Amino acid sequence: MAAHELLREDEPRLSTQSTARRNGSKPLSIAMIGTRGLPASYGGVEVAVEQLSRELAKHGHRVSVYGRSAYCDPDLHEIDGVEQITLPQINTKHLEALSHTMLSTMHAVTRRRFDVIHFHATGPTMLSLATRALGVPTVATVHGLDWRREKWGTTARQTLRVAARVAATVPDETIAVSQELERFLNSNYKTSTTYIPNGVNLSEPDEQTPVDGLEAGRFVLHLGRVVPEKQAHVLIKAFKNVPTDCRLAIVGPSSHSDAYMQEVQELADRDDRVLLLGPRYGSEKAWLLQNAAVFVQPSTLEGLPIALLEALAHDLFTIVSDIPENVEAVTLSDEQPHGLVFRTGDVDDLSHKLTLALSRDSRPIDDLLPVGDLVRERYDWERIARDTESVYRRALTSAR
Numbered sequence: 114m115a116a117h118e119l120l121r122e123d124e125p126r127l128s129t130q131s132t133a134r135r136n137g138s139k140p141l142s143i144a145m146i147g148t149r150g151l152p153a154s155y156g157g158v159e160v161a162v163e164q165l166s167r168e169l170a171k172h173g174h175r176v177s178v179y180g181r182s183a184y185c186d187p188d189l190h191e192i193d194g195v196e197q198i199t200l201p202q203i204n205t206k207h208l209e210a211l212s213h214t215m216l217s218t219m220h221a222v223t224r225r226r227f228d229v230i231h232f233h234a235t236g237p238t239m240l241s242l243a244t245r246a247l248g249v250p251t252v253a254t255v256h257g258l259d260w261r262r263e264k265w266g267t268t269a270r271q272t273l274r275v276a277a278r279v280a281a282t283v284p285d286e287t288i289a290v291s292q293e294l295e296r297f298l299n300s301n302y303k304t305s306t307t308y309i310p311n312g313v314n315l316s317e318p319d320e321q322t323p324v325d326g327l328e329a330g331r332f333v334l335h336l337g338r339v340v341p342e343k344q345a346h347v348l349i350k351a352f353k354n355v356p357t358d359c360r361l362a363i364v365g366p367s368s369h370s371d372a373y374m375q376e377v378q379e380l381a382d383r384d385d386r387v388l389l390l391g392p393r394y395g396s397e398k399a400w401l402l403q404n405a406a407v408f409v410q411p412s413t414l415e416g417l418p419i420a421l422l423e424a425l426a427h428d429l430f431t432i433v434s435d436i437p438e439n440v441e442a443v444t445l446s447d448e449q450p451h452g453l454v455f456r457t458g459d460v461d462d463l464s465h466k467l468t469l470a471l472s473r474d475s476r477p478i479d480d481l482l483p484v485g486d487l488v489r490e491r492y493d494w495e496r497i498a499r500d501t502e503s504v505y506r507r508a509l510t511s512a513r
Contacts, residue, residue: 150180
């Protein structure tokens with residue numbers, strides 16, 4: 114299908130609820146650009162965009178999410194009051210996000226009347242140069258320092274470093290999902306970003322589906338994309354040295370990292386306690402979070418990891434690497450981390466922490482207070498949506 118056929122007038126706008134009007138403010142029309150699409154079935158950015166969009170729709174705003182055709186059901190045009198506009202992309206590692214973002218931005222500014230365009234992630238935010246030049250109120254959310262991701266080569270890293278500067282300085286308003294990201298952006302780019310974290314959604318499926326090969330309370334869980342910065346290989350190496358008959362479940366998809374996926378597979382093949390389960394959603398994911406003995410987040414790079422927040426909200430015992438974003442997420446009260454923290458990349462230290470966590474009949478160390486209620490309160494999507502709406506209205510004022 115030709116690009117000019119895709120850039121057609123869309124169907125009439127979705128009807129909105131009256132919440133915003135009742136609150137004395139005009140409902141907004143918002144475009145979300147930079148995600149793979151709905152429903153979220155890939156990574157943290159997708160989950161964050163879906164949950165934020167749903168909540169904004171509940172508040173009476175009209176929200177349209179631009180999705181990539183490789184990931185979206187072509188017949189799915191609306192979900193829970195959120196419109197999905199599906200456009201194609203060039204299916205390569207370096208051009209997928211850029212090509213789709215360019216087409217989505219062109220569509221948004223030429224064929225639709227949006228009050229605000231909201232870019233997600235640093236790469237897509239490069240297109241804020243165009244929206245600002247056209248006078249379109251623009252907001253960007255920085256979900257992480259993408260140029261630090263290990264899968265990128267030198268040229269891509271340099272491009273993404275420029276994109277981070279653009280994300281911090283060009284949009285009318287910039288949001289950082291963690292306090293560490295806020296500090297980094299403000300310090301390095303002499304700007305003023307707004308800290309609004311990701312949230313956690315605990316609405317469970319009506320039924321949970323046990324995962325084959327796992328026994329409730331007898332497995333360690335790692336939930337996330339199988340990419341170098343998530344450090345699944347470090348976890349598998351560390352688990353090999355842990356004297357336990359529990360299993361290790363590595364759950365998540367790969368992402369343009371075939372060589373790394375092969376490395377992880379070869380490591381897993383050497384330990385019959387390790388299961389590579391691929392992505393699991395819905396009732397299976399709910400069962401995993403409800404029944405894991407320990408949740409491990411060994412990453413070298415994060416923004417604010419939603420999977421970790423979900424684990425905390427389920428009162429799972431957590432072991433995390435000592436990067437500031439992970440420590441920020443697990444430091445919930447009295448400035449004491451919940452669970453255990455190990456030195457990033459240190460296989461021996463992680464083995465030691467895993468052994469401690471599994472030493473009591475394969476149950477986590479039990480001297481920690483439950484934190485689920487605190488996590489749900491601190492990372493509530495309804496409040497996050499209200500804070501984001503305030504940012505939108507500041508962007509509108511700034512653009513005018």
